[in-house]
Amino acid sequence: MPKQKEYTLKGLSERELLELADLFKMFADSTRIKILYDLFDGEKNVTEICEDIEMNQSAVSHQLRALKTAKLIKSRRDGKSVMYSLDDDHVKTIIEMGKEHIEE
């Protein structure tokens, strides 16, 4: 039996297109952009991030989890703290491209 013809758009499968959209969803919220941008400096714990971006701890934790699931950041425990840092080289490039667009 022949395999069901799957929709693709010039080599991109429906599944890959959805993954792409999910990835960009991570950049589609200003709280998450603040977190990512804050981590440009390097590793920080949750309390530091909360102070830097002026958001409460619960909201930040929820967004950190989303960013981690999307593999944009990683974490390690350090005593009572959990340290977060960027986990993808493309994050900076993507945000920089965005900045260039809005600065035109």
Place this chain on the structure above:
Amino acid sequence: MPKQKEYTLKGLSERELLELADLFKMFADSTRIKILYDLFDGEKNVTEICEDIEMNQSAVSHQLRALKTAKLIKSRRDGKSVMYSLDDDHVKTIIEMGKEHIEE
């Protein structure tokens, strides 16, 4: 009277952060990614786009308007048709960066 201290995260104002998020929202939906990706080939009219991405005309028109408002695409009328094309050099780069991330 001193100006009210405005929140900024390392030089990015709250306003710019919201603009950035709004920009990335445009990439955060697979229908819009399909449209943008489809336009990598060059100018196309609405009917062509609908066929390529297999979506109905109304849904596509709504998304075309969003992309145009965000200045990612531009349009010109050609007889009965309206031709759409990319209006930002960064669009390809941003999508390519996204592809690289998910392909890891």
Place this chain on the structure above:
DNA sequence: TATTCATATGAAAAGTTGTTCATGTGTTTC
């Protein structure tokens, strides 16, 4: 000018998302 083709648009429904609140878990310190 009536009809047809191409596109745009408004309203409504269904789904998704972000924040808050309350509370739970893990780690250190006393």
Place this chain on the structure above:
DNA sequence: GAAACACATGAACAACTTTTCATATGAATA
């Protein structure tokens, strides 16, 4: 081991998005 500190999590609500349906507008053609 009790208290304090740091972080995570589930539920609930409000706000926002995307698609569909119906219909409107605009341009070409008979």
